[in-house]
Amino acid sequence: MKNLLLTLPLLFTFIFANAQEQTVEHDYRGSVILNWAPLSALDTYSRFRVGAEIGVSQRTSVGVDVGFNLSNYERGGYHGGWNDRDYSVFEIRPEFKFFFNDKYRARLYNAVEFYYIYLEEDLEDDHYYQDKGEVRIDFDAATYTKAKFGAHYKFGVSLRMGSRMVFDPYVGVGIRLVEREYVDVQGAVVDAHNGSDWDEWFWSDSQRYEGNFWGVNFVGGFRLGIYLAK
Numbered sequence: 001m002k003n004l005l006l007t008l009p010l011l012f013t014f015i016f017a018n019a020q021e022q023t024v025e026h027d028y029r030g031s032v033i034l035n036w037a038p039l040s041a042l043d044t045y046s047r048f049r050v051g052a053e054i055g056v057s058q059r060t061s062v063g064v065d066v067g068f069n070l071s072n073y074e075r076g077g078y079h080g081g082w083n084d085r086d087y088s089v090f091e092i093r094p095e096f097k098f099f100f101n102d103k104y105r106a107r108l109y110n111a112v113e114f115y116y117i118y119l120e121e122d123l124e125d126d127h128y129y130q131d132k133g134e135v136r137i138d139f140d141a142a143t144y145t146k147a148k149f150g151a152h153y154k155f156g157v158s159l160r161m162g163s164r165m166v167f168d169p170y171v172g173v174g175i176r177l178v179e180r181e182y183v184d185v186q187g188a189v190v191d192a193h194n195g196s197d198w199d200e201w202f203w204s205d206s207q208r209y210e211g212n213f214w215g216v217n218f219v220g221g222f223r224l225g226i227y228l229a230k
Helices: 002-019 038-042 198-203
Strands: 032-036 048-055 060-068 086-099 106-130 135-161 165-186 189-191 211-228
Touching: 032 060, 032 165, 038 048, 038 211, 048 086, 086 135, 106 165, 135 211
Parallel strands: none
Antiparallel strands: 032 048, 032 211, 048 060, 060 086, 086 106, 106 135, 135 165, 135 189, 165 211
16 A cells, blocks of 8 residues: 555656647536446455446536445454355445546546445454453454445546546545444453553554544545446
């Protein structure tokens, strides 16, 4: 993610310099773009994310993305290899775009995106923290739930590749509220002497910490789209 956030601004600068010489060649009102966000498949909780965008005027559009998991797996890394996971995830992201220009090939924009993500995962032989990280709970089995609400301000470019393909890279920053809870806990053992400190609980985005969490959220990625004629 860090390398992506550093690379995308350079791409935007290059596109902006080339966009200045373009002429208006199309009426975008009522146009439709079908999108796919491929990087969602590489998320810790892999999911399939698709959406649609409709042009409201030459300088505005509205859209929505929906994501959901197709298979339960975890990328190799912490657990050394591919491990099956029992989880479900759903997300929805309405977005409002405001374009700086109505050029044909490169349309720079800023956008406001709202999002809601809900996750459930069944865990075994694990632990989590209660009471601001002061109490550790070990368990045999439990269901971890996470609801995430927030909004982003985004900057990106809708880049036409040929007559139908659209490449849409973006970066953004916003706020989030995360609500984490462990339910249907079995075999719970309380260890009040094995907690973690408050600072780690407050700043961490780890699933280990139960409760509500406000924070700053960064976003970066790209979408691939198919432009449909009106």
